[in-house]
Amino acid sequence: MELCFMQYKLIAIDMDGTLITSDKKITERSVQAMQEAEAAGAYVVLASGRMAANVKVLAKDLGLHSPAICGGGSQVVDSDYNLIHTCYIQPEIAKQVLEVCRQEGLYVQIFEDGNYIFQKHTPSSDVYHEISGLNPVEDPHLFEREHIETPKILIIESPERLKEIQPMLTERFPMLNIGRSRPTFLELNNPEGNKGVALKVLAEKLGLQQSELIAIGDNQIDASMIEYAGLGVAVGNALDEIKEIADYISADNDHEGVTEVIEKFILRK
Structure with missing residues (x-):
């Protein structure tokens, strides 16, 4: 895929193995990049397998004010962490x-x-x-x-x-x-409770086009959102099967892969 440096308006970021380093930290540079992206008008969406109650605490600590995708895509919450979409297993x-x-x-x-x-x-x-x-x-x-x-x-x-x-x-x-x-x-x-469907639901509620979305991840539950987003990104430590479907491969989670993508495609540094 030829990369298009358009105006991306949302980045969905997997947490564990993507944003979070191997020693279980989120770097100051990553936090600054995410906050700058929000200040520039982009949505910085934490897209995690973790449930909403946990993601809410982390988002507050990071100073983020965007909606989120939780529970592996089974929950979508607004910026106040009110549920706007949920999908249960029968x-x-x-x-x-x-x-x-x-x-x-x-x-x-x-x-x-x-x-x-x-x-x-x-x-x-x-x-x-x-x-x-x-x-x-x-x-x-x-x-x-x-x-x-x-x-x-x-x-x-x-x-x-x-x-x-x-x-x-x-x-x-x-x-x-x-x-x-x-x-x-x-x-x-539930098949309708994956990160790709959740990203689609959120984008529609925000009035965004598929081409305006970035998704970045490392593991199997990230595949659907990486495939759905206009720009799908695999971090350098991602599974090979995730790299194969990605449009772009960034540095790994220990070397500011998320920051690289924000700076290159949203902040244009």
Whole structure:
């Protein structure tokens, strides 16, 4: 694709593995670039697998005032973090997924009212708490629930285990969008709850054209928004399959890949 230096008006930025460095930081230069982009009139949209309650705190810390895409695309919020679009997994499908996870002995969690809910406390539930800041809820009867309403299901296992089970889950549940957000995180969403659909919904609400959008990411759940945006960007540390669909490959997350894209395509520095 020949790059067009047009007036981009929105950049959707994946967080973990893209904006956030390997040592779990967001650099001062990245923060400054995002704030300058907003000051120039662009929307700086955090587009994360994290849920809205967590992204809201991070956006405030970063001094951002744009809408956001959360929950891997299952939630779209306005600049005040009011839900403007949400997409849940069908309850009967969610129950079937949990049953498969139970049979396979997988750590799995669902999301409800700002909480993440798991059957038994494990190191994985602690890991997610450290990352998300959401309220952990242990429910010994999670697998026996008659009705499960959740915007997404998250499985946390080793990268090797996820590579084993992802094809099986994809075959068993073709009605779901299934992809990794981290090497150890496998996310399951309603197909209408992916980042690409969420970006489309948000752009339409903001009156923006597809050609005015940039999306940048590194992992499988970023693919749909990278393909949808007028300019799809993969950071240098992205999976090869993400680089293959990107229009542009930036520096990696440890070398200001996000800042590079903002400065080059929005601020024109």
